[in-house]
Amino acid sequence: MSLRGREAPEAIPSFEIASATFGGLAMTNKSMAKIKIDKDKCKGCMLCASVCARGLIVRSKKLNKRGIHCVEFIDKRHACTGCTMCAVICPDMCIEVYK
Ligand code: SF4
Numbered sequence: 001m002s003l004r005g006r007e008a009p010e011a012i013p014s015f016e017i018a019s020a021t022f023g024g025l026a027m028t029n030k031s032m033a034k035i036k037i038d039k040d041k042c043k044g045c046m047l048c049a050s051v052c053a054r055g056l057i058v059r060s061k062k063l064n065k066r067g068i069h070c071v072e073f074i075d076k077r078h079a080c081t082g083c084t085m086c087a088v089i090c091p092d093m094c095i096e097v098y099k
């Protein structure tokens, strides 16, 4: 068994801790931050959605040019903090954050 295989399960709780930390915050803010997702580059891995404490990134019902259900940003309440977690974790650098 490789070390990588042993380390992977330990990474998941850290995301849960991050969600708990931010989960109690108000669902709106004044930053008016937003993200832009390059949907045709997206491979639908959902890593970005897993780290967004506000739950603003969801799987799209539409297919991108690669035939993948990519993700989309839905923020009707302007709750995005611009924390950049989604952009940092995306392995394909599909996300840009604007503050
Ligand atoms: S910048 Fe932060 S709050 Fe905004 S969508 Fe990304 S992870 Fe969520």
Ligand code: SF4
Residues within 6 Å of the ligand: 037, 041, 042, 043, 044, 045, 046, 047, 048, 049, 070, 071, 089, 090, 091, 092, 093, 094, 095
């Ligand atoms: S982390 Fe990147 S590749 Fe994965 S679903 Fe999010 S935008 Fe798409």
